Amino acid sequence: MDTEQTTSFPGRFDSLAAIGEYVTRAAEAAGLDARSVEGVELAVDEACSNIIEHAYGGEGRGHIEVTCRIDGDGLTVVLRDYGQPFDPDRVPEPDLQAPLEERDAGGLGLHFMRQLMDQVRFEFTAGAGNVLTMVKRREVSS
């Protein structure tokens, strides 16, 4: 039973809790296990935080369209914004072995998204906004 729903949220940090609830419900409806549901919530939070901070350059400058699509494989979340595009390949992977003094939180959001989701795809279209597609597949029990 395939379903798809889109909701638009203000590009503000106080939208994050509502966005989290929205994708959590979709992830549960998609039949994902509890840990995967938590992973989806975190990955989407990181992505939306990045959209507000980097694509829009701050709060209150645009909205985020969140689409949740459930199909036979699992859950697809699509985030669309109309801010500045960026090059994900230019974000360095965090150094997970560095000593404390050299550690920071830079690049952690993208790192979480890539670790927690099965697929992360960025598309930057001129005029139709930035589209981030993330997929989490249902675990098939053997």
Next chain:
Amino acid sequence: MEVTTERLKRCDVVKATGRIDSQTAPQLQDAFRRIIDDGRFRIVFDMGGIEFVSSACLRVMIDAQKTCKRWNRGELVLASVPQRIHQALDLAGFVPLFNFFDDPVKAVGSF
């Protein structure tokens, strides 16, 4: 999200509940900053009531740890870390950077 700070003799205990994300992480940062500005660098972070963290929280934690550990003057230790939060810390490679305690009493006792 609620943050409270308890000042004890040897350390301060910061307890947070709820979500710590880009919206609420500044409140946590303020709590740590106030302690550090008072010249105190031994902090127990009681995470027992936390339901969700994003990298915004981790950023605040790593900044506080760096400051507290400078010149060996103190550290930020973690107490009652829920499994979900531990998983996020692990994914970020942060587990080796902190001392973990099962409860805040043990954490306070370590100072």
